[in-house]
Amino acid sequence: MDNDVRILVMSDIYANLPTLRGVLHFLKDWDYDHAIICREIIVIYPYPAETIDLVFLMPNVEIAMGNHETYFFFGLKPVYTKDMTVEEIAHTGGSTNSCVQNCAQNSRSSLLF
Numbered sequence: 001m002d003n004d005v006r007i008l009v010m011s012d013i014y015a016n017l018p019t020l021r022g023v024l025h026f027l028k029d030w031d032y033d034h035a036i037i038c039r040e041i042i043v044i045y046p047y048p049a050e051t052i053d054l055v056f057l058m059p060n061v062e063i064a065m066g067n068h069e070t071y072f073f074f075g076l077k078p079v080y081t082k083d084m085t086v087e088e089i090a091h092t093g094g095s096t097n098s099c100v101q102n103c104a105q106n107s108r109s110s111l112l113f
Helices: 017-026 048-057 067-074 086-091 096-105
Strands: 007-011 034-038 061-064
Touching (some): 017 048, 048 061
8 A cells, every 4th residue: 555645846936827837737647645835926927817826726735925925915014124214214105103113123024934
């Protein structure tokens, strides 16, 4: 009896729909139990919607979101640094108070990558 679990792992698709289709066509006869897609599905190339639709059609797929997926689903949180001027903060839509609070608590982005 074969107790092996076959896991398909892909990463950095970058909305490259033609290549993703080619890879999935190549793997069509490979009977995997789970698929894990690691980050960067929807950026750079011109097919982000179609690419994510195709990924969601894959059976038994789990997605580890990268920064671009996080931005897409949850929005881009502004990040302020101690070096920013009041004008730069205003340009990002923030306020001086939020800059001071953020800089006091964190020196880097709070987004999870």
